[in-house]
Amino acid sequence: MIDCHTHILPNLDDGSESLEMSVKALQQMSIGGVKAVICSSHYMVGTYKFSKDVYDARFKELEAEIRHHQIPITIYPGAEIYLTPNIADDIIKYRLTLADSNYILIETDLNGFPVDMHKNIFYLLRAGFRPILAHAERYVSVMKKTHEAKELINRNVYIQISAPSLIGGYGEKIKQTAWRLLNMGWAHFLGSDYHARSDYGAFFVAKDKIQEHIDNETMMLLTDTHPQAIIRNSKIDYEYVYVHSTSSHRTKLHI
Numbered sequence: 001m002i003d004c005h006t007h008i009l010p011n012l013d014d015g016s017e018s019l020e021m022s023v024k025a026l027q028q029m030s031i032g033g034v035k036a037v038i039c040s041s042h043y044m045v046g047t048y049k050f051s052k053d054v055y056d057a058r059f060k061e062l063e064a065e066i067r068h069h070q071i072p073i074t075i076y077p078g079a080e081i082y083l084t085p086n087i088a089d090d091i092i093k094y095r096l097t098l099a100d101s102n103y104i105l106i107e108t109d110l111n112g113f114p115v116d117m118h119k120n121i122f123y124l125l126r127a128g129f130r131p132i133l134a135h136a137e138r139y140v141s142v143m144k145k146t147h148e149a150k151e152l153i154n155r156n157v158y159i160q161i162s163a164p165s166l167i168g169g170y171g172e173k174i175k176q177t178a179w180r181l182l183n184m185g186w187a188h189f190l191g192s193d194y195h196a197r198s199d200y201g202a203f204f205v206a207k208d209k210i211q212e213h214i215d216n217e218t219m220m221l222l223t224d225t226h227p228q229a230i231i232r233n234s235k236i237d238y239e240y241v242y243v244h245s246t247s248s249h250r251t252k253l254h255i
């Protein structure tokens with residue numbers, strides 16, 4: 001499995017607070033079967049202030065620790081980019097893509113999509129990037145109207161859902177939204193959005209639940225096949241799957 005959304009690099013954002021914390025988390029990830037992790041630290045102008053050099057130094061430090069502790073996990077650079085106008089310039093300048101691919105992980109205000117969101121995304125698409133919306137189920141707009149996610153997919157945006165959401169870590173409404181996205185076939189990636197301050201178990205519980213309540217193929221697509229496409233910088237289908245189970249089964253889901 002590959003975790004495409006983590007805040008595992010220490011002392012950069014609101015994620016891991018020490019190298020020890022990161023190593024402990026990576027050991028737990030490895031035991032559960034995670035083979036690769038993208039270090040998607042926040043890129044939020046005015047909130048998190050670290051230079052590209054500092055990011056690169058932290059990345060190298062963690063790589064050295066991984067080697068030292070012989071953890072069989074490969075880490076890749078990345079960022080979770082808070083969407084603002086002209087952000088494409090920063091993405092190019094600071095190489096803020098995921099695993100040096102064309103994929104980028106974007107987020108906006110959770111309380112409502114900004115009015116210029118589609119315009120800003122259009123500029124990113126035109127610049128050749130493949131945007132992935134982080135934790136789509138946590139946006140009020142998507143909670144109110146799941147079809148907002150489909151609207152984004154129609155505009156060539158991929159959808160990432162977060163493991164804690166699927167098991168109620170952010171409340172019932174977000175949980176239901178995440179499952180609706182999955183059941184509609186409108187989620188492409190499962191990420192942990194792990195901040196290294198608690199147990200990593202949510203990722204494994206969530207992937208087991210996808211396997212149990214939907215199917216193995218969907219679980220593999222979200223945790224392996226699609227994240228691999230990021231690392232290989234290859235294209236993936238936007239509408240990947242309509243759940244194989246029957247519609248009657250879908251209505252009976254008790255998560």
Ligand SMILES: [Fe+2]
Pocket residue numbers: 005006007080134193
């Ligand atoms: Fe995040």
